[in-house]
Amino acid sequence: MPLIDGKKVAKEMRERIAHKVEVVKNQTGKVPGLATVLIGEDPASMVYVRNKNKTCKELGFNSFQHNLPETTKENDLLALVDELNQNDQVSGILVQLPLPQHIDSQKVLEAIDPGKDVDGFHPVNVGKLVTGTATLVPCTPAGIIELLNHYSVDIEGKHAVVLGRSNIVGKPVSLLLLNRNATVTICHSRTKDLPVVTRSADILVAAVGKANFVTGDMVRDGAVVIDVGINRVDGKLVGDVAFDEVEPKAALITPVPGGVGPMTIAMLMQNTLKAFTASIQPS
Ligand code: GUN
Numbered sequence: 001m002p003l004i005d006g007k008k009v010a011k012e013m014r015e016r017i018a019h020k021v022e023v024v025k026n027q028t029g030k031v032p033g034l035a036t037v038l039i040g041e042d043p044a045s046m047v048y049v050r051n052k053n054k055t056c057k058e059l060g061f062n063s064f065q066h067n068l069p070e071t072t073k074e075n076d077l078l079a080l081v082d083e084l085n086q087n088d089q090v091s092g093i094l095v096q097l098p099l100p101q102h103i104d105s106q107k108v109l110e111a112i113d114p115g116k117d118v119d120g121f122h123p124v125n126v127g128k129l130v131t132g133t134a135t136l137v138p139c140t141p142a143g144i145i146e147l148l149n150h151y152s153v154d155i156e157g158k159h160a161v162v163l164g165r166s167n168i169v170g171k172p173v174s175l176l177l178l179n180r181n182a183t184v185t186i187c188h189s190r191t192k193d194l195p196v197v198t199r200s201a202d203i204l205v206a207a208v209g210k211a212n213f214v215t216g217d218m219v220r221d222g223a224v225v226i227d228v229g230i231n232r233v234d235g236k237l238v239g240d241v242a243f244d245e246v247e248p249k250a251a252l253i254t255p256v257p258g259g260v261g262p263m264t265i266a267m268l269m270q271n272t273l274k275a276f277t278a279s280i281q282p283s
Contacts (some may be wrong), residue, residue, distance in 0.1 A: 001176070001228075002247070002250055002251055002253055003252075003253065003254075004147050004226075004253065004254045004255075004257070004259055005149055006143075006147060006209065006254060006255075006258055006259040006260055006261065006262045006263050007258045007262050009053075009073060009146065009147060009150050009262075009263065009266075010143075010225075010262035010265070010266040011261050011262075012021070012231070013146070013196070013263075013266040013267075013269075013270065014055065014058070014059060014266055014269065017059050017269050017270060017273055018058070018059045018060055018265070020113060020273060021056075021059055021060040021061065021273065022060060024280075025060065025278070026038070026113065028280060029260050030064070030213050030276075031060055031061055031091070031262065031278060032061045032091045032092070032094045032272045032273050032275070032276035033060055033061060033062035033063070033064060033089045033090045033091050033272075033274075033276070034052070034053075034056050034061055034063050034064070034093075034094065034118065034268075034269075034272045035063075035064040035066065035076060035084045035087075035090045035092070035093050036049050036052055036053060036064070036065055036066065036094050036096065036097045037064075037066045037068070037076065037077070037084075037093070037094065037096065038065075038066070038067045038068070038096045038102055039068050039069075039071065039072050039096070039099055039103070040068075040069070040070035040100055042098075045096045046147075048096065049065070049067075049096050049175075051265060052094065052117060052265055052268060053065050053152065054148070055265050055266075055269060056272075059269055061089075061269070061272060062089060063112025064089070064090060064283050065103075067262045068091035069254070070100055072100075072103075074102065074103045074107070074108070074189055076106060077095075077099075077103060077108055077162075078107070078108065078111050080092065081095070081111045081112055081181075082107060082111065082170075082277060083276050085111075085112065085113040085248070086117060090116065090243075091116065091118075091272055091273075091275045091279055092116050092117075092118035092268075092271060092272035092274035092275045092276070093112050093113070093116045093117065093118065093280045094118055094119055094268065095108055095109065095112070095119075097168070099255035102168075103147060108221075109121045110122060110123060111160075114136075115275060115279065116138060116275055117136055117137075117275075118139075118141040118147065118268055118271040118272050118273070118275055119138060119139065119268075120134065120136045120137045120139070120142075121138065121167065121168075122140040122173070123150075125137075125166075126234070129172060129175050129176070130175060131197075132179045135174065135278070136271050136275065137176065137267075137271070138168060138172040138273065139261070139263075139264045139265075139267040139268045139271065140167060140168065140169050140173070140229075140264045140267070141169060141172040141173035141176050141229060141273075142172055142270075143174070143260055143266065143267045144205065144228070144260060144263070145173075145176050145177075146263060146266075147254065147259075148203070148224070148226075148258070151252055153203065153224050153252065155180040155181065155182050155203070156180060156181040156182070157181060157182070157183070157229070158181070158182050158183070158201055158202040158203055159183050159185070159201055159202050159203070160174075160177040160182040160185070160198055160201065160202065160204075160205065161184075161185065161186045161187060161198055161200070161203070161205070162177070162184065162185070162202050162205045162207065162279040163173045163194075163198070163204070163206045163207060163208050163210045163213070163214070163240070164187075164188065164206070164207035164228075165185050165186050165187075165188045165207065166207065169207040169228050170186060170188075170205075170207050171186070172282075173205055174186050176202070182203065185197055185201075186203055187199070190203065192216070195217060195218045196240030198214065198218040199218060199219065199225055200220070200221065201219075201220065202222075202223060202224065203223070203224045203226070204219060204223050204224070204225050204226065205228065206226065206227050206228060206229060206239070206240035206241050207227045207228035207229070207240065208229065208240050209229060209237075209240065210229070210231065210240055211229065211238045211240070212233075212238060212239075212240070212241070212242040213229070213231050213240045214227075214240055214241040214242060215242050215245055215246070216246055216248075216249060216278065217243065219246050219249050219250065220249070221249050222249075222251045223248075223249065223250055223251065224239055224250065224251055224252045225246055225250045225252070225253040226253075226254050226256070226259070226260060227239035227240055227241040227243075227253070227254050227255075227256050227259055228240065228260050229256060230256065230257075231243070237256055237257050238256060239254075239255075239256030239259070241253070241256075242255070243255065260281050262282070272283070276277070
């Protein structure tokens, strides 16, 4: 089975991070702290945020949970972000997206101190990603690269096709692949002759949010297929890739669940540790 075991790779990462936290705690008496901000009660967001806080505790991080009502005003959220920016106990800040319609998400993301921006969504960190100098890289894209590295997938010179152009996954993963010298094609809803493009992919990343969107005829034999989708169909989690059709053709493929998903939180922890380490360096 050409399966990429994200669950196992993420577990090993968490163990390495927990060990580093232990070491730094013994040296300095300090530990990283992650503040999460959740507005409203979207069930999926609630699960994600709960898992992030649970992982913090398992790894020896402090976690600060701010769960606020759907009616929270933009100014109050900006004031909270400012307070977290000033708080020395907080190494990383994560404002869970999507935010309610009445709040300007971009304004909120831009209010986060770039050094605490563990999502890598602040324009300063996006700019560093573009120039190939980023330290805080968006978590899901960073997790994808980590998986490709772990399975020794050669990226240089390969044709990487990314389906989806979101700021959270599609655009940043395209830049990371480009920074690793892949030839990158970004596809989206207006792309013409999509199967022709996807069939030329050595590495295919599906991040469109549509269940079973990538079918067997869209994938060439021997491709590495990364499925970022988390879609619920009849109560079951399925990816953007029609797994049963694509798996026989793929050299390697991520399952859903257990592929990219577990990596996102592991990378968030890694970013928080990085932000913490940078903050305790004498300047
Ligand atoms: N919503 C879905 N994915 C993400 C993520 O990676 N970070 C944040 N902050 N919100 C999200």
